[in-house]
Amino acid sequence: LVAEIEKKITEAFEVFDRESNKTVDVREIGCIIRSLGCFPNEAEVQELLSKIEVEEPGGFVHLEQFLPVMREVLLERRFRPIPEDVILHAFEALDENKCGYITKEDLVKHLTEE
Amino acid sequence: AFKAAVLIQQWYRRHVARLEMRRRCTWRIFQSIEYSCEQDQIKLHNFFSYLMDQFTPSSSKERDFISRMFISGESYKEAELEKYCDYESIEVPDSYTGPHLSFPLLPDHATALLEAFQQKQQLHARYILNLLHETRKHLKQLPNISHVSTCYSEEVTVCGDLHGQLDDLFFIFYKNGLPSPSKSYVFNGDFVDRGKQSLEILVILFTFLLIYPKEVHLNRGNHEDHMVNLRYGFTKEVMQKYKVHGKKILRMFQNVFCWLPLATLIDQKVLIIHGGISDTTDLDMLEKIQRDKFISVLRLKKRKESSRKPEIQAINGKSESGTDAAGNEAAPRLSLQPQSAQAPSTANRLEFSRWLRQTVQEQIDTCRRLMDISESEPEELTYSSMVSLKDVDEPCWTRQEEWKQILDILWSDPMPQEGCRENKVRGGGCYFGPDVTEKFLEKYSLQFLIRSHECKQEGYEFCHNRKVLTIFSASNYYEIGSNRGAYVKLGPDLIPHFVQYQANKTAHMLTMTQRQGFPVALISRVEESAFRALREKLFAHTSALIRAFKSYDRDNTGKITLSNWATAVESVLRLGLPWRMLRPQLVRSTEDGMLEYKSWLDDLAMEQRSQEHIQSSLLEVIYRNRSNLETIFRIIDRDHSGLISFEEFQQTWKLFSSHMNIELTDDGINDLVRSIDFNKDGNIDFNEFLEAFRLVKQCP
Numbered sequence: 057l058v059a060e061i062e063k064k065i066t067e068a069f070e071v072f073d074r075e076s077n078k079t080v081d082v083r084e085i086g087c088i089i090r091s092l093g094c095f096p097n098e099a100e101v102q103e104l105l106s107k108i109e110v111e112e113p114g115g116f117v118h119l120e121q122f123l124p125v126m127r128e129v130l131l132e133r134r135f136r137p138i139p140e141d142v143i144l145h146a147f148e149a150l151d152e153n154k155c156g157y158i159t160k161e162d163l164v165k166h167l168t169e170e
Numbered sequence: 171a172f173k174a175a176v177l178i179q180q181w182y183r184r185h186v187a188r189l190e191m192r193r194r195c196t197w198r199i200f201q202s203i204e205y206s207c208e209q210d211q212i213k214l215h216n217f218f219s220y221l222m223d224q225f226t227p228s229s230s231k232e233r234d235f236i237s238r239m240f241i242s243g244e245s246y247k248e249a250e251l252e253k254y255c256d257y258e259s260i261e262v263p264d265s266y267t268g269p270h271l272s273f274p275l276l277p278d279h280a281t282a283l284l285e286a287f288q289q290k291q292q293l294h295a296r297y298i299l300n301l302l303h304e305t306r307k308h309l310k311q312l313p314n315i316s317h318v319s320t321c322y323s324e325e326v327t328v329c330g331d332l333h334g335q336l337d338d339l340f341f342i343f344y345k346n347g348l349p350s351p352s353k354s355y356v357f358n359g360d361f362v363d364r365g366k367q368s369l370e371i372l373v374i375l376f377t378f379l380l381i382y383p384k385e386v387h388l389n390r391g392n393h394e395d396h397m398v399n400l401r402y403g404f405t406k407e408v409m410q411k412y413k414v415h416g417k418k419i420l421r422m423f424q425n426v427f428c429w430l431p432l433a434t435l436i437d438q439k440v441l442i443i444h445g446g447i448s449d450t451t452d453l454d455m456l457e458k459i460q461r462d463k464f465i466s467v468l469r470l471k472k473r474k475e476s477s478r479k480p481e482i483q484a485i486n487g488k489s490e491s492g493t494d495a496a497g498n499e500a501a502p503r504l505s506l507q508p509q510s511a512q513a514p515s516t517a518n519r520l521e522f523s524r525w526l527r528q529t530v531q532e533q534i535d536t537c538r539r540l541m542d543i544s545e546s547e548p549e550e551l552t553y554s555s556m557v558s559l560k561d562v563d564e565p566c567w568t569r570q571e572e573w574k575q576i577l578d579i580l581w582s583d584p585m586p587q588e589g590c591r592e593n594k595v596r597g598g599g600c601y602f603g604p605d606v607t608e609k610f611l612e613k614y615s616l617q618f619l620i621r622s623h624e625c626k627q628e629g630y631e632f633c634h635n636r637k638v639l640t641i642f643s644a645s646n647y648y649e650i651g652s653n654r655g656a657y658v659k660l661g662p663d664l665i666p667h668f669v670q671y672q673a674n675k676t677a678h679m680l681t682m683t684q685r686q687g688f689p690v691a692l693i694s695r696v697e698e699s700a701f702r703a704l705r706e707k708l709f710a711h712t713s714a715l716i717r718a719f720k721s722y723d724r725d726n727t728g729k730i731t732l733s734n735w736a737t738a739v740e741s742v743l744r745l746g747l748p749w750r751m752l753r754p755q756l757v758r759s760t761e762d763g764m765l766e767y768k769s770w771l772d773d774l775a776m777e778q779r780s781q782e783h784i785q786s787s788l789l790e791v792i793y794r795n796r797s798n799l800e801t802i803f804r805i806i807d808r809d810h811s812g813l814i815s816f817e818e819f820q821q822t823w824k825l826f827s828s829h830m831n832i833e834l835t836d837d838g839i840n841d842l843v844r845s846i847d848f849n850k851d852g853n854i855d856f857n858e859f860l861e862a863f864r865l866v867k868q869c870p
Contacts, residue, residue, distance in 0.1 A: 067748035075586035090187030148176035166175035
């Protein structure tokens with residue numbers, strides 16, 4: 057099982073590996089984690105990143121650093137998907153006027169106001 | 171409320187990430203399939219090698235047939251070209267409503283052509299031929315490397331591959347303006363093939379070239395090569411649009427292509443070539459090569475050293491017939507028309523091989539003799555039209571070296587790793603690293619390179635520390651919505667400015683959905699197309715896949731784990747794709763994480779158009795080798811009629827199946843033909859034949 061997980065992580069990583077040299081831009085890490093089926097929020101992504109050594113300059117992450125961290129995440133089944141009813145509830149909480157949608161500005165406002 | 175917002179953000183980001191992953195995977199699929207198609211060229215090469223070296227013909231008819239495949243095309247002197255492809259005898263009927271051209275060309279002619287093509291009109295064959303003759307005259311005076319200066323016209327616009335996509339060219343002219351004394355253009359090759367309006371693009375480009383010779387510059391691309399055109403669609407397009415004069419037109423294009431300049435240099439600082447460079451690229455050599463000698467850059471194979479010498483001695487000095495090494499009379503006739511030579515009566519494989527080489531060498535020598543050349547150096551064997559040689563001062567480098575220079579310029583690709591290695595994927599040119607670029611730029615005091623040749627999602631891409639720019643102007647190349655096209659403008663400061671576009675009504679519709687919400691519709695459509703192509707590839711390798719799966723299923727349960735599935739599929743297809751990521755789209759149902767592979771493969775088979783009468787292994791072979799089969803048929807079909815005789819068809823099949831190690835009886839072939847019903851008075855329309863097995867229209 058572990059071997060299979062590692063293969064999956066490597067595959068996802070390589071999709072974003074532009075130069076085929078086992079490194080990706082640090083800004084893509086969030087995307088990679090999420091496409092492996094996880095639902096971390098921004099804070100959680102940053103926390104993960106702090107555990108992974110980022111190469112300066114340019115901010116690259118090497119597969120070797122990423123693999124063990126991600127492996128633990130998947131084995132421990134962290135950042136599970138958000139159930140539909142919870143998300144629906146979240147939308148309803150922000151949709152004061154009950155119009156069935158929220159605007160991007162609303163969302164940004166709520167995210168940036170402490 | 172903050173918590174709610176965070177949750178939504180979380181969910182949204184995950185959605186976007188998934189889309190991004192899907193988008194990248196789709197791109198990967200298209201690219202890997204495209205490049206593996208180019209590997210077909212290598213397979214074709216292997217097929218011809220097989221015929222040459224290993225196949226034992228069972229009858230003289232078979233021998234003749236094989237030799238015809240090697241001695242293809244008619245060779246000609248340039249003067250004969252003018253006579254053969256003359257246009258003056260062609261009358262333009264009064265009923266013709268298309269544009270009329272007269273020479274010298276004027277801007278009004280260009281506008282008329284643009285309007286006519288926009289209305290889907292066709293230019294009369296007479297004018298095309300006339301245009302080609304004039305274009306050729308003009309190109310002949312141009313050097314191999316065109317020089318452009320930004321001080322004359324403020325900006326230079328560089329466009330990449332167009333591949334017959336006229337809409338993109340229209341868009342570029344619409345957005346950027348037509349070529350004019352104040353608007354310079356460089357078109358960096360690959361004007362033809364794949365798209366359906368290659369002819370129109372060439373007519374427009376050549377017209378502007380003649381009207382504004384100082385401002386319009388064309389570089390040769392690897393698709394400006396009739397051997398490539400046979401496979402990738404230009405030949406077919408011309409023959410379909412010009413049934414009567416198509417052959418002449420193709421012959422003229424063949425010649426015009428080899429007169430296209432090889433590179434363009436802006437302000438002595440920016441070099442523009444179609445493919446790339448290699449560690450041996452030498453601009454001085456490139457400037458001095460006689461570029462028109464290289465009609466086709468593709469070639470068959472190196473002749474083996476041992477068999478060369480004795481036969482040449484035997485041939486040189488004999489005018490009519492020669493004798494082959496076995497001492498039998500071979501009687502090729504002295505003419506420019508290929509005649510099938512009398513094959514030796516012995517069935518000995520080695521002798522047949524020697525005889526074949528000799529016969530072809532004789533043809534080459536015959537042509538040389540007619541052109542008054544004495545050539546003592548053994549020539550590389552080309553299965554394309556003869557290299558037309560001229561009586562000039564022999565430079566100190568060999569033709570082999572010259573050929574490599576051109577091949578590298580037209581076919582190479584940059585790679586991220588340092589060094590320079592053979593480009594085995596494409597079967598020509600090199601992969602060159604940033605160190606090669608650096609050295610090259612330094613050697614010639616250049617600032618950067620502009621090249622095309624590779625499709626890029628954004629229409630352009632930098633690499634090698636921004637020293638190499640790839641510019642690709644065919645939008646939606648793989649599928650509607652797959653990529654943008656772009657062109658780049660350079661002013662005297664040589665700082666590139668890009669304009670991107672996607673010229674297609676449907677794509678515009680899709681991008682509107684994009685503005686409203688998520689680009690899901692866009693991605694889904696392209697994705698669908700990619701997966702269809704991938705599924706077809708999987709089907710084409712059914713037997714090999716079964717073998718691979720079985721190796722993981724020792725207990726014969728009929729099931730394998732998904733992990734083994736991924737490994738097995740990659741080992742067979744070798745596309746380098748992220749199979750575990752793609753799995754959800756390819757494998758619908760599993761039972762406790764195990765896949766019943768037989769039924770999965772059966773499902774794949776059902777999706778392909780059903781040809782139930784044909785044995786499945788045969789179907790597989792056709793799918794896998796469709797591109798090569800088409801090329802072989804076209805080589806045999808010398809008058810480009812689209813028809814070959816049933817006998818030729820049969821023989822081709824026999825040879826091919828023997829090479830591929832398949833059992834195919836005569837009945838099998840008959841069934842094949844009958845079931846698809848392509849027989850037209852004893853001739854097979856191979857276009858229709860191949861269409862029946864063509865599922866994804868984009869797959870070349």
